[in-house]
Structure formats: C-alpha cells, structure tokens
Amino acid sequence: MERSEKRPRVTGVVLAYHPEHDIVDNVRALARQTHHVVVVDNSPDDEVGRAVLAEFAQDDAVTVIEPGGNVGVAAGFNAGMRAAFAGGADFVWIFDQDSTVTDGMIDRLLAAHRDAGGTAGVIGPALRSQATGVVYRRESGDGMREVDVLISSGSLFSRALVDAIGLHDEPLFIDYVDHDICLRARRYGYRNIKVFDAVLDHRFGDSAATTLFGRRIFLSNYSPLRHYYAARNRTIVLKRFGAGRWFWEDLGFTTKAWIKVLLREENRRTKVAAFLRGVRDGVVYPTR
Incomplete structure (x- = not known):
C-alpha cells in the first residue's frame, strides 16, 4: 500500500487459531494493502502454530500479540483492534486466518466509506468461495448496497464508528459476533455497506x-x-x-x-x- 500522509492509516487484524503455513501468505498479502498488520495468536500453547507465526519475528510490517490463551473470536478481534487504534490507526480491517484479500480491496472499501459519508458504518466485501473460486450467489451484485449485517472477515471499521458503538460483545465468544456489532451500528443510525467490486476469498469451516x-x-x-x-x-x-x-x-x-x-x-x-x-x-x- 502506498504510504501517504493524505491517506487514512489502515491496520489489518488477523485472528489466528492453530494456524497453518498458508496464514503467512495471507498476512503478507494483507500487509501490501495496509500500513501494518496485527496478528492475534489465540492458541499460544500450540507449538506448531507458534513456529508458523515466528516467521513474522523480523517483519516490521507485522506484529504478533498473545491475548492469553483462546479468548474467543470477539475478545481476540477486540485485542487486535485496541492495539491497532493505540498504534494510530484510522481504520481497522479484520480477518480470520482463512481469508485472502484480492488486489485493490482496501481502496474500494475506503471509497465506499467516503461515499457513505457521516453515516458510514461497517464496510465489507463480497465473498468468493476459496473452494470453487466462484462468488456466492447471495454475494453477487454491482456497486455497493446497504445491508443489515456483514461477516467479520474483511470488515472495515473506522475509529469514529468504534468510538460511538463500542467493540465486539466478548461474552458471545464466537458466532453471530458480527451480527451483533453490525446490528448495533444500525441501531445507532449507521449504514452497513457491502461493496461488490471488493471480493474476498473465504472458506467456511472445512469446506x-x-x-x-x-x-x-x-x-x-x-x-x-x-x-x-x-x-x-x-x-x-x-x-x-x-x-x-x-x-x-x-x-x-x-x-x-x-x-x-x-x-x-x-x-x-x-x-x-x-x-x-x-x-x-x-x-x-x-x-x-
């Protein structure tokens, strides 16, 4: 990503749980579109996963943090988001470890956020199956559209939005964490936007x-x-x-x-x- 003082500072957050080696390529692809990436190690006692994440030890573009065991999806994302905002991020872009960005995604998401103006809520991409390489039928469209909810992976949050609505609800732990924060944004008067020309390669479960x-x-x-x-x-x-x-x-x-x-x-x-x-x-x- 081109570093420019005129551009918002975007930090990626990736939640890692017993990660395999493909997370390295995913994180580095994300780092090319952001100013920094925070990897949250949700399984620090996993020696294999620890060895995989050790590849980032000398990478200035990536920071690995350990929240203390498997704290769940909500608390894990929150730990990464707090670290990102503490580091000066204007936006935080969150992912699970099985998602891979495609070229130009962040530019399209930021453009959608600008177009939505002061009511911009959570901004997210359309999803393409990693297993088939086909965009899911329910994810097909043109331009951008207001939606109720977006999945966590690939979602972009502004500092202003998080200041207004708060972070993820940690007692939920996993699943529907994304629904909760998106619907909370709507309750506060924000509009959640799906951007169809920003495509994320994603895998649900074992596929x-x-x-x-x-x-x-x-x-x-x-x-x-x-x-x-x-x-x-x-x-x-x-x-x-x-x-x-x-x-x-x-x-x-x-x-x-x-x-x-x-x-x-x-x-x-x-x-x-x-x-x-x-x-x-x-x-x-x-x-x-």
Missing part, C-alpha cells in the same frame, strides 16, 4: 466436498461446540434486535446448512443436542 441428490456440495463440518454457540448466539441476537431482514436471510442460510448436517455430516445426534442446548441457553440469556 469438504461431497454429493447430495447428485449435486456437488461442500460441508462445513463444524464441531458440536460451534453449533452450540451458533444456536445460542442466534437466539440472543434475535432477542436483542428482533426478526428483521437479517433474520430471514440467516434462516435460509441456516436451513440449507442443517440439511447438509443431517444428511451428510458425522456426529449428527451430538450436533443436534448441542443446537438444542444452545437455543435453551440463548432463551434464558439476560437481555441487555
């Missing part, structure tokens, strides 16, 4: 290929724990913000995902039980 009814599909193979948090946090977010457009879009996605779980994935009973526990705990979770 294991199989067939269903003669069609090639990809299984996420999320653990029972992930299904628990997804069910719990979906219920919490529904209680907080109501069943708006985000809910009906999410319901369609979730229904398709569960069809795959029930028909093709292993440990189905355990995953269903985790889902039901999550719904129960979400119902009794205190509303704030």
